[in-house]
Amino acid sequence: MENLKRKYTTDYMCDGIPGTAEVNIDYGWFEKDSKEFNYDLATFCALMAVLGYDTPEITEEVTDTGFNCRQPNLENALRGLGFTDIEINSCAKRDEMSYYTARKEIELPSGKFNFIFTAFMGSYKRQWFSNFDPNGVDREANGGLGYAGNDEKGIVHLGFADARDYMYQQLTAYMDKYPSEYETKMLVMGHSRGAAAANLLAAKVFNKTQGFGSHKIKNENYFTYCLATPNPIAVSAIDDNPEYDRIFNILNPEDFVTMVFPAKNGFDKYGRKFSLLGTDNLSPKNYADVKADLQQYYKVFVRDREYHPYKKGNRTAENVTGVVADSVTDFDSFYAIKMRECFKSVTVYEYFKNTLCAYIAGGSTEEELAAVNKAMYMLLFSAVDLLGTSSKLRKISGFFVFNEGLGGATGNKIGATYFSDSHRPDTYSAYLLALGENALIENTNK
Numbered sequence: 001m002e003n004l005k006r007k008y009t010t011d012y013m014c015d016g017i018p019g020t021a022e023v024n025i026d027y028g029w030f031e032k033d034s035k036e037f038n039y040d041l042a043t044f045c046a047l048m049a050v051l052g053y054d055t056p057e058i059t060e061e062v063t064d065t066g067f068n069c070r071q072p073n074l075e076n077a078l079r080g081l082g083f084t085d086i087e088i089n090s091c092a093k094r095d096e097m098s099y100y101t102a103r104k105e106i107e108l109p110s111g112k113f114n115f116i117f118t119a120f121m122g123s124y125k126r127q128w129f130s131n132f133d134p135n136g137v138d139r140e141a142n143g144g145l146g147y148a149g150n151d152e153k154g155i156v157h158l159g160f161a162d163a164r165d166y167m168y169q170q171l172t173a174y175m176d177k178y179p180s181e182y183e184t185k186m187l188v189m190g191h192s193r194g195a196a197a198a199n200l201l202a203a204k205v206f207n208k209t210q211g212f213g214s215h216k217i218k219n220e221n222y223f224t225y226c227l228a229t230p231n232p233i234a235v236s237a238i239d240d241n242p243e244y245d246r247i248f249n250i251l252n253p254e255d256f257v258t259m260v261f262p263a264k265n266g267f268d269k270y271g272r273k274f275s276l277l278g279t280d281n282l283s284p285k286n287y288a289d290v291k292a293d294l295q296q297y298y299k300v301f302v303r304d305r306e307y308h309p310y311k312k313g314n315r316t317a318e319n320v321t322g323v324v325a326d327s328v329t330d331f332d333s334f335y336a337i338k339m340r341e342c343f344k345s346v347t348v349y350e351y352f353k354n355t356l357c358a359y360i361a362g363g364s365t366e367e368e369l370a371a372v373n374k375a376m377y378m379l380l381f382s383a384v385d386l387l388g389t390s391s392k393l394r395k396i397s398g399f400f401v402f403n404e405g406l407g408g409a410t411g412n413k414i415g416a417t418y419f420s421d422s423h424r425p426d427t428y429s430a431y432l433l434a435l436g437e438n439a440l441i442e443n444t445n446k
Contacts, residue, residue, distance in 0.1 A: 002107060004028045008080035012054040012073040018303045023047045025081055027106045030115060030185050034223045034246045039437035042250055045189040045225040046432055049425035050301060051077055052100060052121045056090040078102045083117065085178045094126040095144040095162035097197055101174050105182060114180035117187045120167060120194030128361045130159035131193055132352040134331040154331050160232040163197035164204065172213040185221040191425050192257055195226035199247060203270045206243040219243050227428050228257050231267035238268060247271025252431065253314035254422040262325035275444045276431040290434055297430035307427055308416035320399040327392050342381055343388035351393055355379050356400060379405060
């Protein structure tokens with residue numbers, strides 16, 4: 001029997017910042033039932049999420065990884081860990097999912113298996129419009145295809161459901177392309193938008209499909225680890241299926257993304273939740289000690305930079321989530337309730353679409369760059385506009401401007417990039433390595 005343990009160390013470049021990651025995998029982890037939480041596997045997933053954001057190289061033609069993009073550091077890491085048949089789509093379209101998939105035949109004490117590892121990544125460019133379009137109002141106008149249709153409208157966030165069904169389609173095609181004589185075990189990892197899609201996909205597999213197309217997978221062989229998971233579904237739609245205990249959500253209490261759509265309005269995620277740490281579940285001394293340990297890892301993942309937690313800890317993100325919850329009560333009201341923004345009347349959806357989505361999505365054409373500049377102006381102006389902008393939108397704008405925009409624009413000389421720092425997979429990886437399993441369980445139970 002081959003050695004089931006593999007290790008690979010690689011440099012990478014994420015958002016223009018270099019880093020290094022050492023990844024360890026033990027294929028013996030998958031001998032166990034997927035309902036058993038595995039801290040080491042969660043850490044592996046976090047580190048592989050970091051590599052998934054390695055800056056892509058866009059090509060003119062389709063590569064041997066299946067799409068017109070390459071991520072050489074990621075590819076080398078996957079091969080170094082023993083994977084083959086690598087498929088990478090790091091630049092997917094609006095309603096789709098940026099992802100990578102690879103496979104390996106593993107021999108465990110219980111027999112040989114076809115092991116598939118797939119990672120669903122966070123938002124790429126126009127996918128941000130999908131993130132803020134829970135009822136699919138303008139999919140077509142923004143280049144979307146609506147993979148999930150409209151049957152779940154008002155119950156499931158359709159932007160995330162589109163990503164879920166796109167990945168169901170892609171994984172079915174992948175298994176058709178690479179058939180195996182052995183029983184399949186699958187690890188699905190997601191971060192951010194990818195975590196929402198992975199969360200919804202697991203529920204779909206457990207409730208309806210039992211696999212992908214004609215390729216059936218036993219529940220105990222289907223592993224799901226979600227990092228920074230948003231709330232993609234109404235609580236009223238979540239039944240008491242015990243199989244959801246196979247879905248593990250790792251959450252940073254300081255991460256705004258994990259709190260939307262707000263629980264206060266009746267939204268949640270499938271599966272079990274594990275809390276890293278925040279000011280509310282650790283004493284000030286212990287919080288400081290863990291942050292000091294975290295920084296040592298973070299400076300490796302994000303070369304020579306420090307992690308900036310909010311000065312008021314998780315309360316900063318919770319306060320703005322409360323504003324969002326008070327502004328919209330359900331998916332429909334997101335498109336209906338109008339407020340003042342810079343002396344114009346806009347819905348909350350229009351506000352996010354014209355500001356945050358346009359700003360983060362970026363662009364290269366003159367039209368796209370003009371939208372970015374306009375979004376930047378609107379965010380800055382509405383954050384301080386006492387007359388023309390409603391207090392709720394002013395608070396939301398202020399959160400992003402003062403906790404991200406000024407830090408990013410000034411190289412952290414004025415403020416810091418608190419919002420993205422709390423959400424990055426590098427942060428999740430550093431927290432997991434600094435905390436240890438016992439502390440994670442203790443924090444979760446507080």
